Amino acid sequence: MKSKIFLYLFVFVSLICLYLFVSSGKMAKAKDDQIIKLNADVTQLQDSVQALQLKVLEMQYFSLENNDDALAYYDHLQMNDPSRYISDKLLETNETKGDNPLVPYEGMESDFKINKIKVLNHKWIITDFSDGKYWGELLIKYELKDDLGVDFTTLDHLLYTRSN
The missing domain is CATH 1.20.5 (Single alpha-helices involved in coiled-coils or other helix-helix interfaces)
Structure with a gap:
């Protein structure tokens, strides 16, 4: 068993x-x-x-942050982020009453204001502007002076039309 x-x-x-x-x-x-x-x-x-x-x-090819030759123009100013400084100065133009003075159109729904900014190099900026319904783009020439003032000049512009 x-x-x-x-x-x-x-x-x-x-x-x-x-x-x-x-x-x-x-x-x-x-x-x-x-x-x-x-x-x-x-x-x-x-x-x-x-x-x-x-x-x-x-x-990133067309951006001030990655363009050493363009950044060399600002070496004497001892700036950490020139692109940010220029963008801030450009956004200050939105603070005026009414349309942004750089936008050559009158707002249809409200005032045209700059929304997005791309600093291309040491001379040019491309921006997007809108009034909430209509929008467009600007090509802006700028000059950063030694006293840290910035002059902006609109080189070209376009306003998109709505097709409904």
């Missing part, structure tokens, strides 16, 4: 070991497949990140 119990126990333990061996092999294969899929996803994400980095670099 004792030998039969050991025989049944041995067979039972052998079946459990066989089950664990087979299931661990399937689990390992499933995990390997999952790792391969995740590696493919990581490669795809790295390619996407690289494409976005190239796009950002391309978008």
Whole structure:
């Protein structure tokens, strides 16, 4: 009787070991497949990140912050962020009552004010303006003087028309 119990126990333990061996092999294969899929996803994400980095670099090409030659014009002024300073001075023109004096149009819904500013280099700025319903863009020439005053001159402008 004792030998039969050991025989049944041995067979039972052998079946459990066989089950664990087979299931661990399937689990390992499933995990390997999952790792391969995740590696493919990581490669795809790295390619996407690289494409976005190239796009950002391309978008930053025309900006004062990345133009060392243009920044050299402001070395004698000892400014940390000339682009920010110029943008702030341009936004101050919005504080006048009525339309912004640099915008050559009269606001139709309210006053035209400058919204977005991109300092291209040491001479030019491109801006977006709007009255809440209508919008346009300006190309502005500016001059930053030694006394930190800024003169703005509108070079060109456009107003988008609504087509409904």
